[in-house]
Amino acid sequence: xxxxxxxxxxxxxxxxxxxxxxxxxxxxxxxxxxxxxxxxxxxxxxxxxxxxxxxxxxx
Amino acid sequence: xxxxxxxxxxxxxxxxxxxxxxxxxxxxxxxxxxxxxxxxxxxxxxxxxxxxxxxxxxxxxxxxxxxxxxxxxxxxxxxxxxxxxxxxxxxxxxxxxxxxxxxxxxxxxxxxxxxxxxxxxxxxxxxxxxxxxxxxxxxxxxxxxxxxxxxxxxxxxxxxxxxxxxxxxxxxxxxxxxxxxxxxxxxxxxxxxxxxxxxxxxxxxxxxxxxxxxxxxxxxxxxxxxxxxxxxxxxxxxxxxxxxxxxxxxxxxxxxxxxxxxxxxxxxxxxxxxxxxxxxxxxxxxxxxxxxxxxxxxxxxxxx
Numbered sequence: 495x496x497x498x499x500x501x502x503x504x505x506x507x508x509x510x511x512x513x514x515x516x517x518x519x520x521x522x523x524x525x526x527x528x529x530x531x532x533x534x535x536x537x538x539x540x541x542x543x544x545x546x547x548x549x550x551x552x553x
Numbered sequence: 554x555x556x557x558x559x560x561x562x563x564x565x566x567x568x569x570x571x572x573x574x575x576x577x578x579x580x581x582x583x584x585x586x587x588x589x590x591x592x593x594x595x596x597x598x599x600x601x602x603x604x605x606x607x608x609x610x611x612x613x614x615x616x617x618x619x620x621x622x623x624x625x626x627x628x629x630x631x632x633x634x635x636x637x638x639x640x641x642x643x644x645x646x647x648x649x650x651x652x653x654x655x656x657x658x659x660x661x662x663x664x665x666x667x668x669x670x671x672x673x674x675x676x677x678x679x680x681x682x683x684x685x686x687x688x689x690x691x692x693x694x695x696x697x698x699x700x701x702x703x704x705x706x707x708x709x710x711x712x713x714x715x716x717x718x719x720x721x722x723x724x725x726x727x728x729x730x731x732x733x734x735x736x737x738x739x740x741x742x743x744x745x746x747x748x749x750x751x752x753x754x755x756x757x758x759x760x761x762x763x764x765x766x767x768x769x770x771x772x773x774x775x776x777x778x779x780x781x782x783x784x785x786x787x788x789x790x791x792x793x794x795x796x797x798x799x800x801x802x803x804x805x806x807x808x809x810x811x812x813x814x815x816x817x818x819x820x821x822x823x824x825x826x827x828x829x830x831x832x833x834x835x836x837x838x839x840x841x842x843x844x845x846x847x848x849x850x851x852x853x854x855x856x857x
Contacts, residue, residue, distance in 0.1 A: 527649040540610035
């Protein structure tokens with residue numbers, strides 16, 4: 495059994511040489527009707543929302 | 554930050570967003586900013602290798618907080634295709650995305666009116682070919698919803714509801730129907746192939762729709778745009794605008810419907826807004842709505 499906790503979410507925005515990735519705010523993931531939403535912040539501060547169809551969502 | 558100036562002669566706001574002059578203009582396929590970010594490739598607006606639907610603040614906004622909002626809605630991570638070619642479940646999901654953005658942007662104090670729209674085709678000024686739409690959160694109530702509200706006041710009822718009854722009674726301009734939605738070329742269409750997609754029941758906005766209605770709205774929208782593409786067997790340019798109730802403090806009436814303004818009047822001729830349209834505000838049409846509807850109805854029947 496692996497009791498090791500998952501690594502904490504981290505921002506890769508300021509890692510030199512790394513391909514820029516948006517900061518992930520998993521605590522703000524939410525369900526809305528038939529979609530789920532994850533919120534992110536782009537490198538320049540602009541908001542980015544990714545919507546994914548939730549097969550268990552409202553019909 | 555954009556500057557608003559009120560044009561007293563026209564009685565309307567003009568938005569000066571001069572930073573948009575430098576926005577990305579018809580990039581090569583390899584440099585599409587709406588594609589997902591491929592491993593080893595250039596970073597795009599969506600820095601993930603895959604996604605379903607993405608919404609982000611416009612890099613070149615006409616409006617931005619604390620005076621409104623401008624967002625981009627990317628329908629798919631696939632560069633090719635269009636709203637017409639989305640899988641039905643993706644189109645349905647898009648209705649929920651629109652609903653979410655209307656709710657969230659409409660709750661803001663600096664947004665009086667939320668308009669979801671799509672410009673399709675270089676004929677209407679598209680600068681990116683990847684399937685996408687946009688959302689503006691206006692910090693004021695624009696002229697068109699003002700006029701829609703004035704029409705309700707003038708006639709003493711919900712005018713879209715009345716027009717829908719009239720179109721159903723006449724029947725000649727109906728293009729498509731399902732259990733929740735009717736699509737028709739309006740009696741007084743300004744564009745040759747203008748079409749209105751109307752909820753049968755009075756719904757002020759997407760927030761009032763039942764899940765089934767959202768699904769059937771997506772079905773109707775896809776039927777129409779597939780018919781458009783089949784009409785002249787070419788990608789059909791259009792401006793699509795989702796009309797809903799204003800969200801500001803002085804919220805007025807509204808009836809959810811989607812209007813399409815295609816500029817083509819034949820397979821290879823465009824309708825231009827020229828002297829009468831711009832100078833007098835009066836459209837001169839080259840086609841009768843009943844004849845356009847007959848052709849478009851056939852194209853939809855063949856496409857669905």
